Ligand SMILES: Nc1nc2c(ncn2[C@@H]2O[C@H](COP(=O)(O)OP(=O)(O)O)[C@@H](O)[C@H]2O)c(=O)[nH]1
Ligand code: SF4
């Protein structure tokens with residue numbers, strides 16, 4: 001991700017008068033000392049640019065600016081430089097401390113004129129809270145408003161979520177599912193079990209989308225059931241470059257696939273495509289610290305009718321319970337329901353979320369993160385509890401790096417019953 005070019009990153013500008021806490025907000029959001037904070041107005045002179053992998057949005061470029069109310073000959077130059085930045089900013093954080101005035105009103109008008117998405121932040125709420133009247137007017141205009149104390153971090157998780165919600169929809173489109181994992185001309189084997197969960201007469205969307213994307217990228221693609229995988233692999237003159245399976249067939253497929261061939265699941269591909277793979281890999285590691293009786297949330301994005309050996313109601317509870325060494329307290333929600341009492345859960349497991357768009361999935365991940373609840377998904381949970389987490393992450397070097405640098409090591413055992 002560090003290689004993402006600047007132009008592809010969402011440009012988030014932090015704007016407002018001098019000394020309202022813009023640099024402090026940037027530092028709190030990034031949890032780094034990126035920009036100098038000082039009680040002396042006008043400390044940030046040249047705009048500070050910080051490219052980073054920002055959860056939950058992904059690759060962004062933060063632009064911390066000099067106050068737009070700077071004075072004097074130098075001050076005027078700084079204001080001009082900041083104004084020039086306005087045309088690059090796609091999402092503006094308009095920071096106010098205390099009173100919303102003429103200055104903020106004009107800045108907001110200019111941002112609207114440019115079509116820039118805006119989140120309003122009232123900072124320094126320990127010193128002065130915004131008036132209820134102003135809040136109502138701003139919210140009445142449909143503007144997201146967040147109250148923060150940048151020096152203590154209060155309100156920063158809410159600001160993260162507001163940024164996610166306000167980000168332009170185009171930012172969430174056009175991510176690859178798997179076409180970028182292998183070069184054109186290579187061969188990918190897709191393993192599709194035809195079991196009682198498979199819909200009659202068709203394939204499901206993640207499978208269809210994967211096939212189409214591979215074709216678009218000039219990659220050859222072989223689709224087979226898990227029962228025919230060995231024969232299919234045997235018939236090839238050289239091993240495939242990647243195998244992708246339905247998570248439920250992981251063990252059989254892993255047994256049939258040579259160790260040297262990268263293997264993953266559709267659901268793990270979807271964690272990267274629709275959600276945030278690295279956050280969910282980190283969340284999966286929390287399985288290691290689960291105890292029997294802990295509450296685990298299973299959040300399915302659609303309201304499909306559960307079948308006898310349902311993945312979310314039967315298989316995952318069984319595999320995870322086996323791994324943990326006792327029964328867990330599972331709560332299942334479906335569709336757009338998402339529980340209010342999130343902090344009571346020790347782990348949240350999202351389904352493949354094939355019916356949600358990326359923004360919604362990132363919203364769920366952000367809500368869990370803000371509540372301090374580790375969050376994972378079906379494929380990652382299954383791979384982990386079946387003792388093949390590292391293998392299932394083979395196609396994603398960054399995820400492997402994260403796993404290897406973690407202090408938690410998955411046990412070398414499987415929950416297979
Ligand atoms: N009391 C209080 N002080 C804050 C808060 N946020 C920032 N500050 C302080 O306000 C001063 C200006 O902050 P800075 O981030 O440099 O403002 P900028 O000029 O807008 O970038 C510094 O002394 C910060 O420590 C807050 O929420 N409450
Ligand atoms: S939305 Fe979730 S539960 Fe529904 S079909 Fe897709 S992955 Fe399965």
Ligand SMILES: [Mg+2]
Pocket residue numbers: 022023024035036037043044064065066
């Ligand atoms: Mg500053």
